Amino acid sequence: MNVGSDTQIRQLLYGGILNSKDPNVSLPDEKTFKVPNVNKVIEEGKKASTKFCSIKLCSLGVKLPAEIYTATGWPLVNGNALKTLAGKVSAEYDFTDDTNDGDIDNSPEKMIDVDTSAYGSAFAAFEDEEKGREACHAIASLCKVCSIDTLITNFILPLQGSNISGKSGSVHCSLNINTETGRLSARRQNLQNQPALEKDRYKICQAFVAAPRNSLVVADYAQDSCTSD
Structure with a gap:
């Protein structure tokens, strides 16, 4: 399935x-x-x-x-x-049956309250x-x-694709600024849509490593959008 x-x-x-x-x-x-x-x-x-x-x-x-x-x-x-x-x-x-082979318990069944x-x-x-x-x-x-x-x-x-990095070995994506909300969206690869740090149970974010003597900065633009009345 x-x-x-x-x-x-x-x-x-x-x-x-x-x-x-x-x-x-x-x-x-x-x-x-x-x-x-x-x-x-x-x-x-x-x-x-x-x-x-x-x-x-x-x-x-x-x-x-x-x-x-x-x-x-x-x-x-x-x-x-x-x-x-x-x-x-x-x-x-x-889901297995815990009955013991050969051991028959003839005592009355006890009702167990389950929440x-x-x-x-x-x-x-x-x-x-x-x-x-x-x-x-x-x-x-x-x-x-x-x-x-x-x-x-x-x-x-x-x-894991072979075309995700540029000539310098850095990972790049295409950014789209023509969105209804005014927010940026990414594709090929969608680097914006990675698991949140607190939900990254499989440590996917650790696949992104900064170049020597550089640091990665995480910025949250969740509330930053262009709106008009």
Whole structure:
């Protein structure tokens, strides 16, 4: 599954849901997608692996709540929407069964009170509380994987290109001053759009090193924009 694809995430979480703008249209309960064949799987009827392979994504079979929709009427599945479903829970969760082989405990089950206030809106969609908790932690894990995929795609891979540095070895970008807000925007490479220092968990900013006897200066222009009445 491509975690960077909103279409595939939407199919997994909301398969079977009706379109909010056209009730006569709905997402299918299952759908086949073409994804990169990174594991070199040889599909049935073929002699060798191909660049892409087919996967079938089936819906969870549970009606998850959708609070925000796209302009076309489908549930939004961006980071904020997924965090609403997951709640403020950790992506770390033990989904394994802890039963001991051969040791049978016939004592009455003890009810353990679990604080569910941190779980998101997906929790209430499941009749079984344990499945609801597992779903929230699984969606939190999906959020984490999506954020890692975004970092790799938007920040790490562009910096690995062979054309990012000039003749002097310095990294340059193209600046655009023709913006609606009057702010500068950068492209090829987008050096403005790097992770904030406090959120740079993978130390991407350490890839930028000043030349000998020079220093890098970080400036925040977040509130500096040209406006007119």
